[in-house]
Amino acid sequence: MHWEASATTGYADNPLDRRAELRGDAVAITALRDAAAQVLVFAGDKPVLKPGTPLDALFTLAESAELGSSADIFLGVDGAHACFAGATPVAEHDLKARGLLVIDLRSLAIQGAVPSPIVAMLGQAKSLVTWHATHPHCARCGAPSQITQGGWRRDCPACGAQHFPRTDPVAIMLVHRGDTCLLARKPMFAKGMVSCLAGFIEPGETIEDAVRRETFEEAGIRTGRVTYHASQPWPLPFGQLMIGCFAEALNDDIRLEAEEIEEGRWFTKEECRAMLEGRHPEGYFCPPTVAIANLLLRDWVEA
């Protein structure tokens, strides 16, 4: 297999074969619910884990049933194991009293507390579990909708509308000019952290249009050539598709959008190298390797 930038992003190395053709086949799905089946259990939007090193995110169907989880989302198959996901109604402190852990996925991914294929499976699961939890009603008529197709659709019994899991495409871009690139910080970032600009791709625009619009809106920089580099599924808050690009800046006078961006400036390649190695003299640092911004920065520095 040749090298592929997207395959190196966080949440990307998902081992599951989704077997989408089985989703509508209740008999086949029931047959897969055997003793070898694995379940990813969520309390709200956080994974539930068994203690150990690494932590264990894989429950049996019996264990998941004990936690009151219906495990009704079919994620796919990994060899002999069918994999399901579901939410537990048991409160976080009761789960902890049973010796289980409840840790948000972002922390798990950054800390490497579970293997990266499990992080990817948890990302897929979180996208679906959170979509169901936040979209229980039909957006067309308001009636409660029902989970169907192994968790990959919600149908409305009142008006017949079908609703599919939502995936929002986001453009994330390393804007560069000569030997420098534009990094910025949002108010929510940890102190010292800077990252690439990013924003939702809107109806009616191409990926490249969105890169140019967002870069101008957020930093007053016009961009010329835009090049796709890699993509990444991003399950926070639930279902984004990060589309990572490089963009050539046409001007260098940054004018920040004050509400969204707290600080932003041009950083040299040498500074970026220092940030990637955790030794920037002013204490700036970049997102962790699980984030596609890190990959964009790393590949630009090394190019």
Add this chain to the structure above:
Amino acid sequence: MHWEASATTGYADNPLDRRAELRGDAVAITALRDAAAQVLVFAGDKPVLKPGTPLDALFTLAESAELGSSADIFLGVDGAHACFAGATPVAEHDLKARGLLVIDLRSLAIQGAVPSPIVAMLGQAKSLVTWHATHPHCARCGAPSQITQGGWRRDCPACGAQHFPRTDPVAIMLVHRGDTCLLARKPMFAKGMVSCLAGFIEPGETIEDAVRRETFEEAGIRTGRVTYHASQPWPLPFGQLMIGCFAEALNDDIRLEAEEIEEGRWFTKEECRAMLEGRHPEGYFCPPTVAIANLLLRDWVEA
């Protein structure tokens, strides 16, 4: 400006500056609602047009008000003209009785009945108009939601949820092997038409993952290297983002997914050239230039 494949796709050459910073500014939006403002009016999901050559999709606010359209979606600004969109409650036959035309956007785009920048603006408008029409309720609690932010958000007065226009990323891929490429027809296609394989990118996968999964699901072909080529906003049924890729096939024994694909086979470059020029000896033809499948095929043949 350098050449960019995405800029040559249909629905892509949108002249509007979206001025997203104005969406929440009711005073600014009201000030833009002047005599120079232009309105794109929709009957259901079809554009309303004034007769002429080319057909005229641009109404004044006064004309749009006469048709009962509130024109409450702010699309952006084109020079001195602010541009809005809205739906009319007037029935299609009454619009026709007033001398207006009601034509679906796909036909308008294929026939070149309006200039391509207007096609792009109509695409943006259709995505938003149709999203509002099909999502009037809060998916979280079921209550009727309200349009806000110049048409770029719906807020729920009951539970406080905010809902944003939906854009579904779709992978569309020209799968090639040596001097041949895989084209297929869905049952809904016009007789003789073949196109690239395509499918929705799901939660938890990269663009490249989706290309490989869909190609295997639909045609039994495993793919190696996947390369992004261009993207296209696609407003049918309302808000898709087509992400066009080339993919190298690793086997050639096609096994079609019978429910979704009616016919599919390898076509030589010479055959593809003939299809693009409308002279395939067996009468096969490819999608029109407005579709990104045409661009993928053309650029592969010419490469």
